[in-house]
Amino acid sequence: xxxxxxxxxxxxxxxxxxxxxxxxxxxxxxxxxxxxxxxxxxxxxxxxxxxxxxxxxxxxxxxxxxxxxxxxxxxxxxxxxxxxxxxxxxxxxxxxxxxxxxxxxxxxxxxxxxxxxxxxxxxxxxxxxxxxxxxxxxxxxxxxxxxxxxxxxxxxxxxxxxxxxxxxxxxxxxxxxxxxxxxxxxxxxxxxxxxxxxxxxxxxxxxxxxxxxxxxxxxxxxxxxxxxxxxxxxxxxxxxxxxxxxxxxxxxxxxxxxxxxxxxxxxxxxxxxxxxxxxxxxxxxxxxxxxxxxxxxxxxxxxxxxxxxxxxxxxxxxxxxxxxxxxxxxxxxxxxxxxxxxxxxxxxxxxxxxxxxxxxxxxxxxxxxxxxxxxxxxxxxxxxxxxxxxxxxxxxxxxxxxxxxxxxxxxxxxxxxxxxxxxxxxxxxxxxxxxxxxxxxxxxxxx
Numbered sequence: 001x002x003x004x005x006x007x008x009x010x011x012x013x014x015x016x017x018x019x020x021x022x023x024x025x026x027x028x029x030x031x032x033x034x035x036x037x038x039x040x041x042x043x044x045x046x047x048x049x050x051x052x053x054x055x056x057x058x059x060x061x062x063x064x065x066x067x068x069x070x071x072x073x074x075x076x077x078x079x080x081x082x083x084x085x086x087x088x089x090x091x092x093x094x095x096x097x098x099x100x101x102x103x104x105x106x107x108x109x110x111x112x113x114x115x116x117x118x119x120x121x122x123x124x125x126x127x128x129x130x131x132x133x134x135x136x137x138x139x140x141x142x143x144x145x146x147x148x149x150x151x152x153x154x155x156x157x158x159x160x161x162x163x164x165x166x167x168x169x170x171x172x173x174x175x176x177x178x179x180x181x182x183x184x185x186x187x188x189x190x191x192x193x194x195x196x197x198x199x200x201x202x203x204x205x206x207x208x209x210x211x212x213x214x215x216x217x218x219x220x221x222x223x224x225x226x227x228x229x230x231x232x233x234x235x236x237x238x239x240x241x242x243x244x245x246x247x248x249x250x251x252x253x254x255x256x257x258x259x260x261x262x263x264x265x266x267x268x269x270x271x272x273x274x275x276x277x278x279x280x281x282x283x284x285x286x287x288x289x290x291x292x293x294x295x296x297x298x299x300x301x302x303x304x305x306x307x308x309x310x311x312x313x314x315x316x317x318x319x320x321x322x323x324x325x326x327x328x329x330x331x332x333x334x335x336x337x338x339x340x341x342x343x344x345x346x347x348x349x350x351x352x353x354x355x356x357x358x359x360x361x362x363x364x365x366x367x368x369x370x371x372x373x374x375x376x377x378x379x380x381x382x383x384x385x386x387x388x389x390x391x392x393x394x395x396x397x398x399x400x401x402x403x404x405x406x407x408x409x410x411x412x413x414x415x416x417x418x419x420x421x422x423x424x425x426x427x428x429x430x431x432x433x434x435x436x437x438x439x440x441x442x443x444x445x446x447x
Contacts, residue, residue, distance in 0.1 A: 011136075011161075012135075012136075012139070012150070012159040012160050012161045013159075013160045013161075013163075013165075014157050014158075014159060014160075015157060015158040015159075015160055015165055016156075016157060017156040017157070019165075020056055020151075020158045020165055021055075021056055021058075022052070022055045022056060022151060022156070022158065023055075024153055024156055026055055026060075027047060027051075027064065027151075027153055028064055028099060028101075029096065029099065030064070030094065030095075030096035030097075030099035030100065030101050031047055031051075031064035031066060031101050031153075032153055033096055034066050034079070034094050034096075034101050034103060035047065035066060035152075035153050035154070036153070036154070037078055037079070038066075038068050038070060038075070038078065038103075039154060041070075041078060043068050043069055043070040043074070044068055044069045044135065045066055045067070045068045045070075045152075046066065046067050046068070046135075046150035046151055046152055046159065047064055047065070047066060047150075047151040047152075047153060048065050048066065048067040048104075048149065048150050048151070049065050049067075049142070049147050049149070050062075050063075050065070050147065051063070051064045051065060051151075052149040052150070052151045052158065053146045053147060053149065053164075053168065053200075054200075055151075056149075056158075056165065056168050057168060057200060059200075063100075063101070063102070064101050065101065065102045065103075065104065066094075066101055066102065066103040066104070067103075067104055067105075067106060067135070067138060067150065068103060068104075068105060068106070069105070069106050069134070069135070070103075070105065071105055071132065072084045072090045072091065072092050072103075072105060075092040075094070075103050075105075076092055079092075079094045079095075081094070081095040081096070082094045082095065082103075089104070089107070090105075091103065091104050092104075105132050106132060106133050106134055106135050106137065106138035107131060107132065107133055107137065107138045107141045108131040108132055108133020108134065108137045108138075108141075109131065109133060109137055109140075109141075135150065135159070136161060139159075139161035139162060139176075140161065140162070140176060140177070142176060143175060143176065143182065143186075143189050143192060144164075144173060144174060144175055144176065144192075144193075144196065145162040145163055145164035145167045145174050145175075145176055146164045146167055146168050146173065146174075146196075146202075147164070148160075148161055148162050148164050148176060149164045149165065162176050171200075171201065171202050171203060172202060172203055172205055173193060173196055173197050173200075173202040173203065173204045173205060173208060174205040174207075174208050175189070175193075175205070175207075175208045179207055179208050179210065179211050180211045180215065183211055183212070183215050183218065184215070184218065187215065187218035187219050187221070187222050188219075188222060188226055188227075188230050190212050190215065190216065190218075190219070190250070190252055191219075191227075191230045191231070191234060191247075191252060191256070192230065193208060193209070193212070194234065194243055194246045194247055194250060194252060195230070195233060195234040195237055195243055197246060198234075198237065198239040198242040198243035198246055199237040199238065199239040199243070209250075212250045212251075212252065213250055213251045216250065216251045216252050216254060216255055217254075217255070218255075219252065219255030219256065220255060220336075222255075224337065224338035225338075227255075227256055227336075227337055227338075228337060228338065228339070228340070231256050231257075231337060232292060234247075235277075235280065235292075235295055236280070236284055236290055236292075236295075237284070238281050238284040238285045239281060240277045240280050240281055240284075241274060241277040241278050241281055244273075244277055254336075255336060256336060256337045257299060257333075257336070257337065266302060266306070268302070268387065268388065268389055269302030269303075269305075269306075271387040271388055271389075272298070272301060272302055272383065272384065272387040272389060273298065273299060273302065274387075275383050275386050275387045276295070276298030276299065276383055277298075279383065280295055280298075291346065291376065292343050293342070293343040293344075293345070293346025293347050293350070293376075294346065294347075294350060294376055294379070294380065296339055296343055296347055297346065297347040297350045297351060297380065298380070298383060300329055300330075300333060300347070301351070301380075303329045303332075304322075304325050304326055304329045304351055305325075305389070307324075307325035307328055307329060308321055308322050308325040310325075311324055311325060318355060319355065322351070322352065322354075322355065323352070326348055326351055326352070330344060330347075330348075346373070346376070349373050349376075349377075350373065350376050350377050350380050353368070353371065353373065353374075353377035353380075354377070354380065354381065354384070356368050356377075357377070357378075357381050357394060357398060358394070360397065360401075360412070360413060360414040361413050361414055362413075365401060365409075365413075369401075369402065378398060378402075381394070381395055381398065382395045397412065397414075400412065
């Protein structure tokens with residue numbers, strides 16, 4: 001299986017092309033040109049991380065990253081169309097026509113007393129991490145063994161420092177180093193473990209999984225922007241249904257989607273969320289665009305619906321009750337995962353449209369069709385129908401109405417289109433002895 005060259009403890013196992021299964025033609029042209037240019041100038045250069053992992057698993061990488069011993073400034077000098085980015089750790093984006101590859105310098109070890117090195121908080125999370133190092137250190141700094149693989153397009157060998165290829169063959173997800181320490185350094189690794197396990201159909205190694213439930217609370221100390229970025233990757237992985245189930249299994253959803261437990265605790269809410277996640281996965285796998293606002297609206301809708309019903313039972317008018325429920329749920333969620341305003345606005349719009357689908361008389365259906373977010377609201381309505389929350393007939397009516405001719409639309413109108421709207425009772429004025437209005441209409445009836 002292997003080429004037979006096995007170095008000392010600090011050296012990688014060199015895996016030949018016939019053993020790892022990567023076809024050099026699967027590497028995109030920009031990554032090949034970038035590694036070739038760096039190597040011609042005397043630098044080490046490898047395709048690394050997720051691209052190598054996915055190619056060994058037989059998948060198609062979304063992007064290609066390069067690791068090198070050249071500094072960002074040295075890389076920048078070699079490529080005219082490139083730019084240095086990043087604060088926590090500087091990277092270089094190299095452009096080749098429409099293609100782009102990300103080039104990083106090998107990362108090194110850190111010590112807490114280094115002024116420009118890694119600095120940890122009281123929980124062990126690394127706050128600054130700008131230390132350059134060698135290839136072995138870079139491999140050890142990576143999170144999982146399957147992400148610590150280096151492919152050299154020139155020799156077509158994979159350099160494997162931590163047994164990542166063997167783990168991939170066994171479809172096993174394993175952290176490098178002590179799991180508890182690695183999770184404390186970066187709690188996001190717990191979410192990444194769930195995402196990789198679900199999207200690549202891997203089994204989480206027992207030692208890797210063991211501390212997760214106990215350390216889930218560390219996610220509270222992660223910046224909201226990083227949490228959101230990782231959750232978007234998880235929800236748009238094409239395997240969101242499996243990933244969310246795994247999140248709940250590990251207790252990680254409390255750190256990012258705390259309202260999900262309540263939603264999934266009700267049969268109707270569970271059906272709705274599962275239908276939304278399955279629909280999202282189908283869209284992603286088919287290459288269609290998925291709106292993050294729509295997805296978050298679906299995940300939080302069961303709680304909005306429950307709160308809405310409670311307020312209506314307290315005799316609050318339906319529309320004000322809905323808006324108050326929306327505000328309450330959004331505030332509760334914001335305490336954990338700060339959903340950006342642009343997504344929040346989409347969510348509110350989708351939710352606010354739902355009562356309008358009950359209005360099927362007069363000009364109201366026509367006005368709703370002209371709404372710029374009609375399609376998102378209609379797709380949301382269909383999810384409600386498919387999950388059993390409301391009668392499928394309502395979704396079928398709107399499906400027919402969109403394509404019907406004008407005479408057909410006129411015949412489709414429903415006279416009693418607002419069965420859930422309570423009519424406000426007019427206050428009766430006191431009657432006088434002769435049956436007319438009493439003087440001083442604010443007076444209370446006698447007796």
